[in-house]
Amino acid sequence: MxxxxxEESARGPAREGRLRGARLVDFVDEARAPIPLSCRGGTCGTCRVRVLEGAxxxxxxxxxEAETRAWFGEGPDVRLxxxxxxxxxxxxxxxxxxxx
Ligand code: FES
Structure with a gap:
């Protein structure tokens, strides 16, 4: 599991819960996690998150995803x-x- x-950020309060499937976006939607979403296809970079633990x-x-991340100049600790x-x-x- x-x-x-x-974590809390300028986007909103912290949220925690179980990841029920493989898609992180499903957790974001279900938990109303403070991660903004736009294209939902890995191209706009709106949903960039820094992985603090558990990469x-x-x-x-x-x-x-790697291409979009590179376009923003982000390193491997950032995911979409x-x-x-x-x-x-x-x-x-x-x-x-x-x-x-
Ligand atoms: S919402 Fe656009 S890259 Fe994730």
């Missing part, structure tokens, strides 16, 4: 919440914070 905690619980980024997926069978805490 993966527990997701999205190993996410599958490697797709080519599109709309397209990031959990690894199968992962267990632990995934701690994130939305970027401005």
């Amino acid at each position: 993966i527990t997701v905690r999205v 190993h619980l996410l599958a490697p980024p797709s080519a599109r 919440a709309c397209v990031a997926r959990a690894v199968a069978g992962g267990r632990g805490l995934l701690r994130l914070v939305a970027l401005d």
Whole structure:
């Protein structure tokens, strides 16, 4: 089981809960986590989050996610919440914070 905690930020108060499937965006929607979403397709970069803990619980980024991340000049600790997926069978805490 993966527990997701999205830390408080200028985007809103912290939220924590269980990741029920592989898609991080489903947690964001269900928990009303403070991560803004726009395109939901990995191209606009609105949903950029910094992974504070548990990066190993996410599958490697797709080519599109990596390209968008590079366009913003972000390093490997930044992921796109709309397209990031959990690894199968992962267990632990995934701690994130939305970027401005
Ligand atoms: S919402 Fe556009 S890249 Fe995630």
